[in-house]
Amino acid sequence: MKSLIKLTVLSSFVAVLFSCNNAEKKTNTDNRTMAKFPEKEKMILLTDRPPQLETPLHVFRQDFTPNESFFVRWHLSGILTQIDMDTFRLEVAGEVNTTLKLSMNDLKTKFKPYSIAAVCQCSGNSRKLFNPKVPGGQFTNGAMGNALWKGVKVNDILEIAGIKKEAVDITFDGLDDAPFPGVPDFIKSLDVAHAMDGEVMIAYQMNGQDIPMLNGFPLKLVVPGWYATYWVGSLHKIEVLDHPYEGFWMKKAYLIPNNPTANESPKDLSKDMVPINKLSLRSIFVEPEPDTILQHGKKALIEGLALDYGAGIKSVELSLDSGKTWFEVKLDADLGKYSWRRWRYDWTPEKKGVYHLKVKATNNDGITQSTAQWNRSGYQRNVIEELDVTVD
Numbered sequence: 257m258k259s260l261i262k263l264t265v266l267s268s269f270v271a272v273l274f275s276c277n278n279a280e281k282k283t284n285t286d287n288r289t290m291a292k293f294p295e296k297e298k299m300i301l302l303t304d305r306p307p308q309l310e311t312p313l314h315v316f317r318q319d320f321t322p323n324e325s326f327f328v329r330w331h332l333s334g335i336l337t338q339i340d341m342d343t344f345r346l347e348v349a350g351e352v353n354t355t356l357k358l359s360m361n362d363l364k365t366k367f368k369p370y371s372i373a374a375v376c377q378c379s380g381n382s383r384k385l386f387n388p389k390v391p392g393g394q395f396t397n398g399a400m401g402n403a404l405w406k407g408v409k410v411n412d413i414l415e416i417a418g419i420k421k422e423a424v425d426i427t428f429d430g431l432d433d434a435p436f437p438g439v440p441d442f443i444k445s446l447d448v449a450h451a452m453d454g455e456v457m458i459a460y461q462m463n464g465q466d467i468p469m470l471n472g473f474p475l476k477l478v479v480p481g482w483y484a485t486y487w488v489g490s491l492h493k494i495e496v497l498d499h500p501y502e503g504f505w506m507k508k509a510y511l512i513p514n515n516p517t518a519n520e521s522p523k524d525l526s527k528d529m530v531p532i533n534k535l536s537l538r539s540i541f542v543e544p545e546p547d548t549i550l551q552h553g554k555k556a557l558i559e560g561l562a563l564d565y566g567a568g569i570k571s572v573e574l575s576l577d578s579g580k581t582w583f584e585v586k587l588d589a590d591l592g593k594y595s596w597r598r599w600r601y602d603w604t605p606e607k608k609g610v611y612h613l614k615v616k617a618t619n620n621d622g623i624t625q626s627t628a629q630w631n632r633s634g635y636q637r638n639v640i641e642e643l644d645v646t647v648d
């Protein structure tokens with residue numbers, strides 16, 4: 257049944273890819289093209305081959321990001337348009353006692369289901385805000401989303417396979433292919449201890465539904481608290497290695513300067529680079545959106561969200577005067593340590609003028625955001641965000 261549905265939806269896929277440049281073309285306030293892809297609402301279009309779609313900011317005024325609006329980011333243009341679920345198997349191979357070939361039914365019936373709320377955030381989220389500018393997908397804040405993931409722990413699968421004591425790294429490969437030879441296949445790795453920490457999981461559901469094709473149907477690796485580059489979509493192969501994995505997407509791509517905020521100077525690029533890993537502590541404004549004009553003497557809601565790598569948000573502070581004074585704002589309910597935490601403040605600006613707002617979060621490890629951060633790839637944005645608000 258499932259394979260039938262995916263075939264129906266995606267038979268029109270190529271047509272939609274082309275038509276999004278014509279019929280569906282529409283711009284938002286930021287003059288960016290909006291496009292409609294299969295199983296998706298209108299999204300901000302960055303590229304269509306491979307698809308890179310950003311979530312409009314207003315969607316973040318909800319605890320969980322609906323699948324239809326969840327951002328999309330593939331590296332290789334050889335993306336999937338159909339998967340036959342009758343023959344699909346997740347293979348577990350390498351340094352294991354028993355090689356496994358698991359069907360979707362096996363995963364759903366032979367393992368204990370596990371659910372977790374977690375933010376999936378692209379390493380390059382907010383790259384457009386880097387100054388000086390850097391190349392790469394020019395995302396504003398919409399290359400992330402918060403979802404409830406349901407599936408099976410990697411640990412539970414590897415226990416059945418029986419992992420050999422020589423095991424060092426575990427690789428995760430999706431069904432997507434490079435468009436021509438020479439382009440490295442998208443494969444990511446985690447060390448054994450991390451992969452088996454009981455939190456890293458393989459999701460077969462996202463927000464209570466099948467994962468959309470464009471978000472990695474039928475299985476997506478979920479690495480709570482780590483950047484989305486590790487969240488391999490359309491996962492079909494897990495391999496246990498007896499040596500460190502040296503592939504392109506681990507050793508050449510997705511490297512950051514080796515310091516907690518991934519910071520370096522444009523004039524003095526770091527030579528000490530490491531694979532990107534845990535999410536940085538950050539907070540953003542969601543409401544009002546840039547260029548909104550507020551009325552003086554009228555109540556307005558200032559709203560946003562904060563997230564980190566799993567320590568949890570302790571407090572969020574807002575400044576209405578360019579950082580001269582700060583005060584704590586109200587946090588919404590805690591939805592789990594890997595979820596984001598929404599925050600809000602009712603503001604009645606008394607006087608007309610332009611207000612320079614800033615927001616910063618502090619987490620339960622005592623880490624607070626600071627202002628300066630830049631790196632050549634536009635990764636891991638974590639600065640104190642600013643918003644100019646005009647009051648009329």
Ligand SMILES: Nc1nc2c(c(=O)[nH]1)N[C@H]1C(S)=C(S)[C@@H](COP(=O)(O)O)O[C@H]1N2
Binds near residue numbers: 378429484490
């Ligand atoms: N198979 C596969 N998985 C992948 C990728 C990819 O190109 N191929 N891109 C990764 C990156 S960099 C990101 S940001 C997330 C995006 O997940 P989404 O498309 O569900 O938003 O998928 C990750 N998993």
Ligand SMILES: [Mo]
Binds near residue numbers: 377
């Ligand atoms: Mo990404």
